[in-house]
Amino acid sequence: MEHQPAWHPDPHDPSQLRWWDGTQWTGHTAPTGAPDASVTVGAAGPTPSPTSATIGNGRAPAGLTSSTLFASENREQATTGRMTRQNAAVVKVTLGEAMLVTRGAMIAYQGDVQFAYEGSGAKRFVKASLTGEGIRLMRCTGAGELFVSHHSRKLHLLELAHGEQISASSRALLGFDETIAWDITAIKGGIGAAAAGGLFNVTLTGPGTVILASDWPVVLDTSEARTCVDPNAVVAWTAGLQIQVRSSFSAGALIGRGSGEAFQLEFSPGGFVVVEPEGIVHSVA
Numbered sequence: 001m002e003h004q005p006a007w008h009p010d011p012h013d014p015s016q017l018r019w020w021d022g023t024q025w026t027g028h029t030a031p032t033g034a035p036d037a038s039v040t041v042g043a044a045g046p047t048p049s050p051t052s053a054t055i056g057n058g059r060a061p062a063g064l065t066s067s068t069l070f071a072s073e074n075r076e077q078a079t080t081g082r083m084t085r086q087n088a089a090v091v092k093v094t095l096g097e098a099m100l101v102t103r104g105a106m107i108a109y110q111g112d113v114q115f116a117y118e119g120s121g122a123k124r125f126v127k128a129s130l131t132g133e134g135i136r137l138m139r140c141t142g143a144g145e146l147f148v149s150h151h152s153r154k155l156h157l158l159e160l161a162h163g164e165q166i167s168a169s170s171r172a173l174l175g176f177d178e179t180i181a182w183d184i185t186a187i188k189g190g191i192g193a194a195a196a197g198g199l200f201n202v203t204l205t206g207p208g209t210v211i212l213a214s215d216w217p218v219v220l221d222t223s224e225a226r227t228c229v230d231p232n233a234v235v236a237w238t239a240g241l242q243i244q245v246r247s248s249f250s251a252g253a254l255i256g257r258g259s260g261e262a263f264q265l266e267f268s269p270g271g272f273v274v275v276e277p278e279g280i281v282h283s284v285a
Contacts, residue, residue, distance in 0.1 A: 031066035079145070082177075083209055086147065088154045091211060093146040093175075101148055101175030101211075103136045111144020135170045135184070135202060150174055153213040160206025165239035167201045168212060172235045177208030187231075187243055187265065203239050212236060216276045223271075228264040232278045238271025 007030065010018040019028035064070070077086050084092045090107070093099050100118055118137035140146050149155070155174065158166065167185070176182070186200040204210055214235045220227055222238075228246055244266045267273050 083157055083211075085155075085157075089152050090147055090149045091155050091157065093140070093148060095140060095142050095144055095146060098178040099140045099146060099175060100137045100178060100180075101140060101146075102150075102173065103138050105148045105150055105174055106138075106140070106146060107149050108147040109140075109144055111142065113140060113142040113144040113146055115140055135173065139178075148175060148211065150213050154215050156212045156214060156217070158210040158212060160204065160208055160210060162207045164206040165203060166210065166236055167203050167239045167241075168210070168236040169234050170200065170202055172212050172214055173202055174211040174213050176204060176210045179206075180208040180210065181205040187245070201237075205239075214274065214276050217274050218276065220273050220275065222267045222273055223269045226266065227273060228266045229273060229275050230278055231263065231265055233275040234265065235274040235276055237267060237273040241271045241273070242268035 005022045006020055007017040008020050010016050010029065011025070015031075017030045019026045019030075068074075073087070077084055077092070079092065079094055082094055082096075084094070086092055095111075095113060106115070116139045118139040160166065160180065182205070183203050184200055185203055212235065217235055220229075222241065246264045246266045
């Protein structure tokens, strides 16, 4: 055996490596193929690299952590701010200020976190009742980290400056900072609006961050041409755009199949509207 300290195949278990300190085998092991060749050698033995087979304060069996399940992209990502992406479908919220999220969005939390029902207030309750729909929120407070997601859907973080606004479908809205002011607005259009799904939206005013869920969003510029969309495909749009309900009974077999009705929403020029394939938009409440 060479005298230089190094990792070598374990003479008693070829599925793992064992550290040779120059004179004898030690109790330090690592899975075969692990990126531990970059270890730092100290008086107490090798110091494994950050990607070695350690979980928490203990050491998991080498065979377990060699699995792709424990790959670095699946580990909890270090906090980088108020909200930190863990992957495309999970966001970690670092509490301090309260966060409002749709009920059922929490998948885990760490630390001292409290949850409480967030009422809509009398005015917003009446609006939601008239549309036949509502937005169910819970207030999350405390000192800890909250992990939110919804049925594996891709999440998007929208930063709103002071006074900046966006309107979002309640079906795509996952949560927002307590600093965000919000209100419920029904799409106007009488019988046509009701037939188009009784759609209502939530108008959000900054400052703060909004979390929207959309797997395949397409952002349309309403200034380029007349813009009409299927009501069930709408994700969000520029607050303040005028919306009209359009009927296309003559083409009912071809247009608006997602909504089940021959109605579309026409948006006025001067902003954007975000849509995605109908059938992907699910309620997050």
